Amino acid sequence: MPRPAANTASAPAERRATPRPGRRRAPWGEWLIGYAFVLPATLVIGVFGLFPILYALYMSVHRWRVRRGAFVGLEQFERTVGDGGGFALFLAGLAAVALGHWLWTRAYTERGGWLRAGQVAAALTLVAAGVALSVGFGSMQHAGDPRFVAGLGRTFFYGAISVPLQIAIALVVAALLYQPIRGRPLYRMLFFLPYVTPAVAGAAVFRAIFSPREERLANTLVGWLGIDPQRWLFEPRPVGHLLFGDLAARLGIELTGIWAGPSLALLVIILFGVWTYVGYNAVIFLAGLGAIPRELYEAAEIDGASGSQRFWAITVPLLAPVTFYLTVLGFIGTFQAFTHLYVMRESAVRGAVDTASLVIFDTFYALNDFGLAAAQSLVLFAVILAVTLLQQRLFGRRALRA
Amino acid sequence: MSSIRIALLAGLLVLGGHVLARGDYEAVDPSGQTVVFWHQHGGVREAGLEAIVARFNTENPYGITVVAQYQGSYPEIFQKMLLLVGTPDAPNLVVAYQDQAAAYHFADGLLDIRTFLASERWGFDPDDYADFFAGFIASDVNQVLGGQLLGFPPNRSVEVMYYNADWIAELGFDGPPRTPAEFEAQACAATEQPFSGSVTGAASLGYEITLDASRFASWTFAFGGDVFDAETNRYTFDSAAAIEALTFLQDLFARGCGDIVTERFGDQTNFGLGQTLFTVGSSSALPFYEGAVEAGAAFVWSVAALPHTTPAPLSNVYGASVSITAGHAPEAELATWLFVKAFTGREAQADWARASNYFPVRASVAAELEDYFAANPAYATAFELLEHGVSEPAAPGYAFVRNLVAAEMAAILDGADVASTLARLNDEANRILIDQLAEID
Numbered sequence: 001m002p003r004p005a006a007n008t009a010s011a012p013a014e015r016r017a018t019p020r021p022g023r024r025r026a027p028w029g030e031w032l033i034g035y036a037f038v039l040p041a042t043l044v045i046g047v048f049g050l051f052p053i054l055y056a057l058y059m060s061v062h063r064w065r066v067r068r069g070a071f072v073g074l075e076q077f078e079r080t081v082g083d084g085g086g087f088a089l090f091l092a093g094l095a096a097v098a099l100g101h102w103l104w105t106r107a108y109t110e111r112g113g114w115l116r117a118g119q120v121a122a123a124l125t126l127v128a129a130g131v132a133l134s135v136g137f138g139s140m141q142h143a144g145d146p147r148f149v150a151g152l153g154r155t156f157f158y159g160a161i162s163v164p165l166q167i168a169i170a171l172v173v174a175a176l177l178y179q180p181i182r183g184r185p186l187y188r189m190l191f192f193l194p195y196v197t198p199a200v201a202g203a204a205v206f207r208a209i210f211s212p213r214e215e216r217l218a219n220t221l222v223g224w225l226g227i228d229p230q231r232w233l234f235e236p237r238p239v240g241h242l243l244f245g246d247l248a249a250r251l252g253i254e255l256t257g258i259w260a261g262p263s264l265a266l267l268v269i270i271l272f273g274v275w276t277y278v279g280y281n282a283v284i285f286l287a288g289l290g291a292i293p294r295e296l297y298e299a300a301e302i303d304g305a306s307g308s309q310r311f312w313a314i315t316v317p318l319l320a321p322v323t324f325y326l327t328v329l330g331f332i333g334t335f336q337a338f339t340h341l342y343v344m345r346e347s348a349v350r351g352a353v354d355t356a357s358l359v360i361f362d363t364f365y366a367l368n369d370f371g372l373a374a375a376q377s378l379v380l381f382a383v384i385l386a387v388t389l390l391q392q393r394l395f396g397r398r399a400l401r402a
Numbered sequence: 403m404s405s406i407r408i409a410l411l412a413g414l415l416v417l418g419g420h421v422l423a424r425g426d427y428e429a430v431d432p433s434g435q436t437v438v439f440w441h442q443h444g445g446v447r448e449a450g451l452e453a454i455v456a457r458f459n460t461e462n463p464y465g466i467t468v469v470a471q472y473q474g475s476y477p478e479i480f481q482k483m484l485l486l487v488g489t490p491d492a493p494n495l496v497v498a499y500q501d502q503a504a505a506y507h508f509a510d511g512l513l514d515i516r517t518f519l520a521s522e523r524w525g526f527d528p529d530d531y532a533d534f535f536a537g538f539i540a541s542d543v544n545q546v547l548g549g550q551l552l553g554f555p556p557n558r559s560v561e562v563m564y565y566n567a568d569w570i571a572e573l574g575f576d577g578p579p580r581t582p583a584e585f586e587a588q589a590c591a592a593t594e595q596p597f598s599g600s601v602t603g604a605a606s607l608g609y610e611i612t613l614d615a616s617r618f619a620s621w622t623f624a625f626g627g628d629v630f631d632a633e634t635n636r637y638t639f640d641s642a643a644a645i646e647a648l649t650f651l652q653d654l655f656a657r658g659c660g661d662i663v664t665e666r667f668g669d670q671t672n673f674g675l676g677q678t679l680f681t682v683g684s685s686s687a688l689p690f691y692e693g694a695v696e697a698g699a700a701f702v703w704s705v706a707a708l709p710h711t712t713p714a715p716l717s718n719v720y721g722a723s724v725s726i727t728a729g730h731a732p733e734a735e736l737a738t739w740l741f742v743k744a745f746t747g748r749e750a751q752a753d754w755a756r757a758s759n760y761f762p763v764r765a766s767v768a769a770e771l772e773d774y775f776a777a778n779p780a781y782a783t784a785f786e787l788l789e790h791g792v793s794e795p796a797a798p799g800y801a802f803v804r805n806l807v808a809a810e811m812a813a814i815l816d817g818a819d820v821a822s823t824l825a826r827l828n829d830e831a832n833r834i835l836i837d838q839l840a841e842i843d
Contacts, residue, residue: 063841065508065838065841066484066487066488066505066506066508066509066511067488067508067509067510069841207665207666208665211664211665212664213604213664213665214604215604231664234662234664236812346613347613347614347805347808347809347811347812348613348662348664348812349812350809350810350812350813351809362802362805365477365480365481365484365801366799366801366802366805367799367802367834367838368484368505368508368798368799368838369837
């Protein structure tokens with residue numbers, strides 16, 4: 001349908017007639033008042049946000065062992081992730097995941113002949129992304145600091161298992177707590193309690209529960225299921241080996257790397273993370289649930305939708321912005337997680353729970369290599385940024401639309 | 403002469419005077435100085451330290467005032483110091499392990515205490531100095547940093563073997579083991595035959611080991627080796643003695659006679675319950691073992707040197723020292739040293755030993771502790787081991803290396819090949835050491 005000509009013709013005239021607010025020359029007093037208002041926030045962000053990042057950048061290009069040494073350019077980054085090719089390939093892999101997703105959704109939007117071609121292109125891009133991620137990661141591990149790169153891998157494991165579990169359980173808990181059940185405030189408080197419990201205290205309790213001793217709680221529970229006592233936080237072997245090691249050996253398959261999964265010790269720590277954050281996420285979900293119009297549920301009910309249909313067709317899509325927010329925060333949180341990992345790690349697992357943040361801590365305080373620790377921090381910062389952008393690409397727009 | 407030139411000359415004179423003062427304190431007057439001392443002692447130890455400080459503040463003829471401040475645990479103090487070392491905001495005196503002192507040296511943050519020891523006016527007279535256990539002061543000599551003395555010991559502990567004497571008698575042995583073979587025989591017998599007085603239903607165990615570099619060093623010393631070569635300034639974690647020691651432990655564990663400690667102070671707890679026959683740990687834990695036994699199976703127990711293959715038992719002596727920070731006025735630096743000198747004097751040492759349960763650093767203090775020895779026989783036994791004390795290295799980066807050692811111990815006790823694991827550990831440890839030393843001028 002042709003657009004009215006009058007509209008297009010009158011638009012420039014309107015722009016001329018109405019001066020743009022930004023173009024108006026404000027009196028000096030207004031300028032000063034405006035800047036005075038933003039000054040405190042600018043100072044806080046500048047001093048506590050930007051300055052540390054810039055200072056870390058400054059440290060990372062120097063040899064810096066307690067005191068500043070010579071300028072070394074990008075040497076510390078090379079020590080961390082190799083010559084940069086592997087890291088760039090790894091980031092390109094993350095970008096390719098986003099591209100693959102875009103092609104896939106685009107294909108469905110365009111339909112027609114695009115559908116098949118788009119699906120093929122998306123599939124090829126995702127395969128390429130997988131190869132780029134794998135080769136890039138391997139290259140970093142080979143040419144960079146194996147401790148840090150392995151720590152980065154564990155961090156991905158930690159986030160990839162922990163965050164979806166936290167979100168899924170929290171959503172179910174929130175949906176249950178949203179029902180008119182007796183003692184609802186008490187349940188809300190109980191679920192929120194782990195979040196406000198000091199991490200060190202909670203981790204100490206988990207240490208006791210998941211002690212290798214036979215009489216401790218976790219081993220007592222698995223004993224009831226006929227399972228032998230486990231070493232839990234002292235077990236460096238991957239879960240895949242513990243569960244399917246015999247079967248894999250019989251089939252002649254060797255479970256290694258990502259296929260072997262995280263160590264049992266890391267899995268226990270992931271469990272701690274889930275226990276801590278489910279309550280917090282549930283409270284946020286409850287706020288989101290309160291914002292969904294009741295009329296939608298009533299209309300669906302009149303149309304004969306079952307409870308689960310209402311949950312999947314109304315609750316889940318309309319909570320998408322909250323889910324997106326919690327997912328982003330969750331991933332950033334897991335990438336920065338430190339305290340409970342530090343408390344629960346044991347020498348016996350030979351570094352099997354050392355995520356990137358723990359490696360950085362050791363580099364700083366045990367090796368006293370401030371420059372290398374700063375470079376490692378900035379690499380972690382870049383990875384968190386890339387993962388956050390990827391999440392924004394994959395889920396952000398859909399969440400905003402919802 | 404322009405005002406700029408005058409100011410420059412004045413600055414040079416001040417700087418020159420300061421440099422001179424750092425090497426020569428003979429003419430410096432410490433009167434009226436305030437000394438800030440950061441330490442990690444809490445509870446009874448803090449009270450004992452405060453008493454020593456109060457007496458010094460009252461009795462020293464220079465009007466020096468020491469302010470002792472509890473600043474958290476060793477790691478907390480270390481983390482705070484890393485930000486302050488080399489600046490005037492650093493305390494005058496700080497508790498530091500030898501490797502931490504080496505780290506502070508990266509920022510030229512500590513004074514070499516040899517300067518004070520060499521002073522005719524402020525040092526010790528030769529007889530007085532000879533009273534110190536030589537090995538204690540030697541443990542603060544930083545070989546990799548040109549033999550600098552970056553700390554001075556106010557106390558030390560020694561690694562000992564804790565044993566259940568009643569259980570050993572029940573098993574039919576004459577006394578605690580003196581050799582590794584005897585140790586293995588008793589540990590395995592205890593695994594087979596639980597202690598009659600045990601107050602736990604859990605399976606008995608011969609030996610529980612904490613995965614820790616100090617345990618590694620102690621067993622290596624017991625087998626006649628060392629973990630560091632002071633001549634080449636390199637780690638020797640793969641020495642023949644270390645391989646022999648770790649092979650011995652691996653065999654012990656393979657036979658089911660030993661296990662690793664899986665809970666904080668779990669070895670103390672299990673020992674007290676009568677579940678574990680032997681543990682190895684610091685003598686500073688004597689009061690905690692006493693409490694665990696009293697609250698547990700209430701048996702007769704004591705300590706001894708680790709079973710050894712050497713003619714005399716070589717015991718691992720360790721402990722944090724106190725370090726004097728640089729960057730203060732010479733008067734304050736001297737005042738700090740005078741407090742260190744008083745803290746390590748005979749009277750203060752006797753008081754400090756009673757309050758802290760650490761060992762004094764002077765041999766003559768033993769005479770003043772006769773009643774304490776009589777009341778604490780295990781302490782007296784451990785004190786006799788100090789004569790043959792040896793120390794772990796005072797190398798920068800040792801904190802990180804300790805983590806590596808603990809991890810490789812875990813691997814070996816899990817069955818990894820001893821020789822190749824220790825060779826890999828040694829290569830990695832020396833790579834770290836070389837990397838650290840590369841940054842020292």
